[in-house]
Every structure is written in structure tokens, then in C-alpha cells.
Amino acid sequence: MADIAEPAQAQQAARPARRGRGANGRLFYRHERLRGYGLLMPALLFMAAGILIPFGILVTMSFWTQTGFDIDTSFTLDNYAKAFEQPVYQTLILRSLYMSGAATVATVLLCYPIAYFVAFHVHRGKMLWLILLTLPFWTSYLLRVFAWKTVLGYNGVINSALMSVGLIDQPLEFLLYSQSAVIITLAHAWAPFAILPIYVSLEKIDRSLLEAATDLGDGPWRRFLRVTLPLSAPGIIAATLLIFIPTVGDYITPALLGGPDGVMIGNMIQMQFGRINDWPMGATLAIIMMICVAIVALTVIVGTSRLKARAS
Amino acid sequence: MDVIDHLAAVRRGRLSRRAFTRTLLAAGVATVAMPLRPARAQSDGAxxxxxxxxxxxxxxxxxxxxxxxxxxxxxxxxxxxxxxxxxxxxxxxxxxxxxxxxxxxxxxxxxxxxxxxxxxxxxxxxxxxxxxxxxxxxxxxxxxxxxxxGQTSVTYRTDIFEVEGEESWDMLWDDRYSGRLGSLASAGDAWWCAAIKAGVDFADIATEDGFQATAAALREQRPHIRVYTDDTTTLEQALASGELAAAMTWNSSAVLLQADGVPVKFAKPREGALTxxxxxxxxxxxxxxxxxxxxxxxxxxxxxxxxxxxxxxxxxxxxxxxxxxxxxxxxxxxxxxxxxxxxxxxxFQTPQTQEFETRINEEFEMIKAGF
Structure with a gap:
């Protein structure tokens, strides 16, 4: 049936504007912006339902207070005052920013050479390389965290190896249940988020620019600093933000590997919604964390665009 | 509205951009408007x-x-x-x-x-x-x-932990084993055990003095604790490997470890266990x-x-x-x-008010975070 209908409608599809369509149809077809929004509509509605509404609830709740099992809905800034008065919250937020910053820097530094290698020195089977590099993502995050627990553990892989070659006679205790354990795990788990954007920006670099730099007398190192690195900056910035923003609020890694000194703000927020049973305080902390992340992300974006403006 | 055979039109290269856009729009609207089927329970069991x-x-x-x-x-x-x-x-x-x-x-x-x-x-x-x-x-x-x-008490490695005198809650505050002691992370156990250690009678646990004495004991303990966890397996594994010399556990951890041949004992503290x-x-x-x-x-x-x-x-x-x-x-x-x-x-644990529960949970989280 569809096949029979096809010639007629194909004709019609070929010259749709000339046919009478009513005022609405004409409006719709003339305004490109309207059509764009029409296409975006499903995504926009989904964003509104999935992000804006919960965010609104979070903001509203942060101005309320918890009394026992009930929530007092009168407006107050008490939670924010408490968050600034009690040193524990500031310490946890600063620690989260520091740990996630360290993990981000480590990830980008470790992944840049990998991306560089794939972009410039792999000529066959690039796709295979990229797939292999994202292997950590093939297993569940929880499993990866547990894998690190066995690697870093008291009688784990590293300690057993060091002890069997006689470098140490007591297991290294700082490996597990510490901030370094969390940073190491985050740096490994988020590696694909650094490799892929950096690879894409390196891959896009016009190779003739590199030849030109060599022709004009730059050695490999100067060529890298003056041509390759600046041109791959978008990838580095994208990787930084992609890793930093989600890891600040990470919860499961510090919960399993952090020990008492590796607790992050995400764990405190979870406690507020869990056994402390103070949802408004949890909402307040979540919003403060969001603001901190936004400030850091904006600083990175504005800072780099300033640098770019100065360079050109 | 005309019914369009899109597949055939695409195949013949005769689908206009506008028609294509319109189709996408329709598909988008349909996706959003389609009522989600009510989520079914995971399975039929209780x-x-x-x-x-x-x-x-x-x-x-x-x-x-x-x-x-x-x-x-x-x-x-x-x-x-x-x-x-x-x-x-x-x-x-x-x-x-x-x-x-x-x-x-x-x-x-x-x-x-x-x-x-x-x-x-x-x-x-x-x-x-x-x-x-x-x-x-x-x-x-x-x-x-x-x-x-059952009881909440101290499970310790008999080959690692040298008991001085009688078994006691002091074992979990022993600075000789600093960094090799473990604790349950929920205030429902840890707070009460600390109250026993601090000598707070359970009848006074909700008083201000009782609260402060218990909190002080937990603060004193915190630098010695390697891990606070709700997961008893974590404590059992750490005791089995010797990473921990002693930990606050329930009966089961000691029995499971003994069954595995690990030299551990479930202490009978002289102050009394938590029941x-x-x-x-x-x-x-x-x-x-x-x-x-x-x-x-x-x-x-x-x-x-x-x-x-x-x-x-x-x-x-x-x-x-x-x-x-x-x-x-x-x-x-x-x-x-x-x-x-x-x-x-x-x-024997006694029922308390909700305010008390919230307060000790909040305080214990602060203590665990180092404050």
C-alpha cells in the first residue's frame, strides 16, 4: 500500500512550499528558528523534566529546615549560615576540589602522550586502538573500584610484589584508604574522557603546519610547544572540564577507598539524605558544591579565552 | 495528513529536506507524548x-x-x-x-x-x-x-594483638595499634560502644553530659581508626590479612573468621559488650x-x-x-x-527519641570526617 502511495507523495514532497498549507504551516516553514526549536523540543522537554525541575526542588528545599522527621517549610538561610560556620563543610569542599583537581591533572598528563601516539604514530587500525584504550569503560565502575582495592590493598598486588622482591618488609599502608588511593582510581577510571577529546583535537591538526614549523627551523620540542600544544588546547580544556566536574561530587570511590581522611563532599551529602536525615542541609551542600564547580569551570573557560584573545 | 513512505522516498533520493525535518519533528513529539507504560515490579516475589x-x-x-x-x-x-x-x-x-x-x-x-x-x-x-x-x-x-x-564487641587477632590484662573496650583505643583498628560506621553501634568505653550509663546516654563524654571518646579514637565501614566483609578481610589487629564487629565476623582458620577471638570486654x-x-x-x-x-x-x-x-x-x-x-x-x-x-540497647538519633548521627559523621 505504501508503495502505491509513494509516487504521488514524493512529488508533493519535492515542492511542498507551493501547496496551500494554512497559516500555521507557512509560519512554521518560513521561520528557521521555529523549526530549530521544534526539532529541539523533545530534548528540551526532557532537560526541563530531568534537570530544571529537580534543581528547582533542590533550591527550594535548601531554604527549609528539618525538624525530626518533618520539614519546616518556612524560608530561612540557616542552612547556608551553618555551611559557612562549621569548618567541616568547607574542609570537605576544599578537599573535594583538591582531590578532583589532582585527579584531573594526573589524567590529562597521563593521557596526552597516549592520544598523541594514536593521533600521530598509529596509521593502521586507529579505531581498534581507540576501542582498546576505552577498555576500562567496558566493566562496571564498581568493579573497577574493587579492582583497585585489590591492587592497592594491604596484601594486594603492589604490596605483595614489593615485598617479594625485598624492597619493603612491611606492607605500605598509605596505598589504600587514603586520598592517594582515590586520586589514582579516579585517574584510571576517567582516562577515556581525556584520551578521546585530546585525540580528536590532535587528529584535526593540519600536518602541513608541522612541516612548515620544521622548515622554518623549529626542533621537535619547540615545534610541539609552539604548534601542536596550542592547537590541541581545546581538547585539553574539554578533557579537564569533563573529568573535573563529575569527579568533585564523586561518592562511591571515596566511600570504598578513601578511609577516614579521604571522605569527600559527595559522601557528606549522601549522609545528609541518609542516616543524618537532614535533607535541607543535603540540598544546601549540593548547591554550594554546584556553585563551587561552576566558579572553577568558568575560571577555566574565561581564562583560556583570554589567553586565546591575547595570542591572536 | 498524507501518509508518506519514507523508506522508499529516501531510497530514491526524493525525500525533501523539509519533509525529512517534518518527520523528525513528528517522531520527536511522538516520543515525548507517548505515555510511559507503568513500571512493573521487578519480579513477582516478596x-x-x-x-x-x-x-x-x-x-x-x-x-x-x-x-x-x-x-x-x-x-x-x-x-x-x-x-x-x-x-x-x-x-x-x-x-x-x-x-x-x-x-x-x-x-x-x-x-x-x-x-x-x-x-x-x-x-x-x-x-x-x-x-x-x-x-x-x-x-x-x-x-x-x-x-x-547478639552482641557488638571487639574481634581481635590473637597472634597480633597483645592483650594487656583483661579484654576491654580500651583495645579499640590502644595507640600501640594506631592505624590498625577498625570500626563499624553506623552510630547505632559505634556511639553505644563508645558510651560503654566512656563509662556512660545507658540511662544517661541522652543527657548532655552523656552526649559530650561519648563524643569525646569517639574523637579520641578517630586518629587510630584505619577504616569505618558498614560492610562487615571489609572488616573481616582486613582482620584476615592482618591489616587490622582489632575491630568492632558483631558475633558473625569472629565466627566466620574462625571457621576460616584465622586466629581471632570475640572479646568479652570487662565493661560489658553491647547487646x-x-x-x-x-x-x-x-x-x-x-x-x-x-x-x-x-x-x-x-x-x-x-x-x-x-x-x-x-x-x-x-x-x-x-x-x-x-x-x-x-x-x-x-x-x-x-x-x-x-x-x-x-x-542492652534502649530506645531513644528521634532527636537523639539525628543528633548522634550528625555528630558521628563530623567526628569521622575529623571534626
Missing amino acids: TFFTWGGYDIPELFVPYAEKHGAPPNFTTFGGSEEALTKMRAGFVVDVSHPCNQGLPRWVASGLFQPIDTAKLSNWGDVMPELIDLPGNEAEGGLPWMAPFDW WVCGLMIHKDAPHPELAHDIIDSLLSVESGHFMIEDYGYGHSNMRSFDKFSEETLTGLGLSKNPLEILQAGH
Whole structure:
């Protein structure tokens, strides 16, 4: 049936504007912006339902207070005052920013050479390389965290190896249940988020620019600093933000590997919604964390665009 | 509206951009407007919301015989967490609180009395465990069917930890083993144990002095603790590897480790251990009330009792479960056919107000974070 209908409608599809369509149809077809929004509509509605509404609830709740099992809905800034008065919250937020910053820097530094290698020195089977590099993502995050627990553990892989070659006679205790354990795990788990954007920006670099730099007398190192690195900056910035923003609020890694000194703000927020049973305080902390992340992300974006403006 | 055969049009290269855009729009609108089918329950069985470690088929042999498979499990790390989750709308069939939380769980209005006529093992349940403060609902029915009872104490490696004098709660404050001590992370255990160590009588635990003394003890302990966790397996593994020399645990950790040949002992602290009774409550909106009673009946059965005593070292509420074991075995496990003997010898947890619970949980989180 569809096949029979096809010639007629194909004709019609070929010259749709000339046919009478009513005022609405004409409006719709003339305004490109309207059509764009029409296409975006499903995504926009989904964003509104999935992000804006919960965010609104979070903001509203942060101005309320918890009394026992009930929530007092009168407006107050008490939670924010408490968050600034009690040193524990500031310490946890600063620690989260520091740990996630360290993990981000480590990830980008470790992944840049990998991306560089794939972009410039792999000529066959690039796709295979990229797939292999994202292997950590093939297993569940929880499993990866547990894998690190066995690697870093008291009688784990590293300690057993060091002890069997006689470098140490007591297991290294700082490996597990510490901030370094969390940073190491985050740096490994988020590696694909650094490799892929950096690879894409390196891959896009016009190779003739590199030849030109060599022709004009730059050695490999100067060529890298003056041509390759600046041109791959978008990838580095994208990787930084992609890793930093989600890891600040990470919860499961510090919960399993952090020990008492590796607790992050995400764990405190979870406690507020869990056994402390103070949802408004949890909402307040979540919003403060969001603001901190936004400030850091904006600083990175504005800072780099300033640098770019100065360079050109 | 005309019906367009898009596939054919695309194949012949005759689909205009506009027609294509329009189709995409229609598809988008349809996706959003399509009513989501109501989410179906995960499976047909009943759900048991319990502590980690009770989510095993061994405790549901009679249930599985009757229904073909054990119930669905979902676990929590502490009973406060469980109550908060259910207050937020999480519906299960049966949950697993302890005597200390019982009046607050009942006051939440989230539970229904248990119809004991549906429990074939009810007649064998020790009456002194049913007769707990706040357990009586209308018509003489209980809110909570007692299931397990036991102690929170110190499990330590006999080959690593040198006990000075008597076994005591001081072991978990011993700076010789700083960084090799572990603790349960929920205030429901840790706060009460610290109160025993600080010499706070449980009658005074909610007073300001009692609160401050306990908090001070926990603060003093914190630098010595390598890990706070709700996961008893983590503590057991760390004790087995020698990473920890001693840790606060329940009976089961010591019994499981001993069964594995690890040289550990469940201490009998001179100040007394923390003792508790836990049991089963049915959610008021339980989707499977009949199966819920079967879950409870299965847990109260003699088979489950044997497993609890033999493999976990916990006391069971069914008096016939103890018949299989000699007095000697029971003493070795720190158990007795007369539960009150054990419960009264230690410090038996007492119910507290919600304000107190929230306060100690908040304070303990601060202490764990280093403040």
C-alpha cells in the first residue's frame, strides 16, 4: 500500500512550499528558528523534566529546615549560615576540589602522550586502538573500584610484589584508604574522557603546519610547544572540564577507598539524605558544591579565552 | 495528513529536506507524548529489606520449598538509613529493625502488626524476646517478630594483638595499634560502644553530659581508626590479612573468621559488650502480605536457627533451635538458651527519641570526617 502511495507523495514532497498549507504551516516553514526549536523540543522537554525541575526542588528545599522527621517549610538561610560556620563543610569542599583537581591533572598528563601516539604514530587500525584504550569503560565502575582495592590493598598486588622482591618488609599502608588511593582510581577510571577529546583535537591538526614549523627551523620540542600544544588546547580544556566536574561530587570511590581522611563532599551529602536525615542541609551542600564547580569551570573557560584573545 | 513512505522516498533520493525535518519533528513529539507504560515490579516475589549478610538463601529454605525460590533482597548499612529510605517512599514487604529503633519505627506509621496466627513457628519463639518495650500493637499482636540477638564487641587477632590484662573496650583505643583498628560506621553501634568505653550509663546516654563524654571518646579514637565501614566483609578481610589487629564487629565476623582458620577471638570486654535484639516488621503497604508472613516464618524456623547459631554465632529467637547444640558449644559462642542472661550481662540497647538519633548521627559523621 505504501508503495502505491509513494509516487504521488514524493512529488508533493519535492515542492511542498507551493501547496496551500494554512497559516500555521507557512509560519512554521518560513521561520528557521521555529523549526530549530521544534526539532529541539523533545530534548528540551526532557532537560526541563530531568534537570530544571529537580534543581528547582533542590533550591527550594535548601531554604527549609528539618525538624525530626518533618520539614519546616518556612524560608530561612540557616542552612547556608551553618555551611559557612562549621569548618567541616568547607574542609570537605576544599578537599573535594583538591582531590578532583589532582585527579584531573594526573589524567590529562597521563593521557596526552597516549592520544598523541594514536593521533600521530598509529596509521593502521586507529579505531581498534581507540576501542582498546576505552577498555576500562567496558566493566562496571564498581568493579573497577574493587579492582583497585585489590591492587592497592594491604596484601594486594603492589604490596605483595614489593615485598617479594625485598624492597619493603612491611606492607605500605598509605596505598589504600587514603586520598592517594582515590586520586589514582579516579585517574584510571576517567582516562577515556581525556584520551578521546585530546585525540580528536590532535587528529584535526593540519600536518602541513608541522612541516612548515620544521622548515622554518623549529626542533621537535619547540615545534610541539609552539604548534601542536596550542592547537590541541581545546581538547585539553574539554578533557579537564569533563573529568573535573563529575569527579568533585564523586561518592562511591571515596566511600570504598578513601578511609577516614579521604571522605569527600559527595559522601557528606549522601549522609545528609541518609542516616543524618537532614535533607535541607543535603540540598544546601549540593548547591554550594554546584556553585563551587561552576566558579572553577568558568575560571577555566574565561581564562583560556583570554589567553586565546591575547595570542591572536 | 498524507501518509508518506519514507523508506522508499529516501531510497530514491526524493525525500525533501523539509519533509525529512517534518518527520523528525513528528517522531520527536511522538516520543515525548507517548505515555510511559507503568513500571512493573521487578519480579513477582516478596522483598526483604535487611542488613548485609542476611541476604542469603540458607535462611530461606522453608520459604523456597514453598514458593520455589528465596525472596528478593535489598540491603542497608544501618537501620537509620533503612527507616529514612522507607519514609521517603520505598515500599518493601519485610524489614529488619532492632529493639532500640522499635518505638520510632512503630511511630513512623509505616508498619502493620504481625498476624501471628499465620506463623507456624510462633509458638516456639522465646516470650522474653517478644516482650520488648513498645512491641505490643492492638489486640495483643506484636509489631516486630524477634529473630536474632547478639552482641557488638571487639574481634581481635590473637597472634597480633597483645592483650594487656583483661579484654576491654580500651583495645579499640590502644595507640600501640594506631592505624590498625577498625570500626563499624553506623552510630547505632559505634556511639553505644563508645558510651560503654566512656563509662556512660545507658540511662544517661541522652543527657548532655552523656552526649559530650561519648563524643569525646569517639574523637579520641578517630586518629587510630584505619577504616569505618558498614560492610562487615571489609572488616573481616582486613582482620584476615592482618591489616587490622582489632575491630568492632558483631558475633558473625569472629565466627566466620574462625571457621576460616584465622586466629581471632570475640572479646568479652570487662565493661560489658553491647547487646541487642533484632526482628522483622511488615510494611503497612506490603505488596505481598501473605508472602511477608512466610518470610518471617522461614526466618523463625529451626533450620534458619541452626544456620544462625552454627555459621554466624548469633542467638536465634526460636527456643528449639538451641536443642541441637551442647551447653559447651553455646558458651563458646557467647550464647545461651536463656537469652536474658546474655542480654542483661552486657549493655542492652534502649530506645531513644528521634532527636537523639539525628543528633548522634550528625555528630558521628563530623567526628569521622575529623571534626
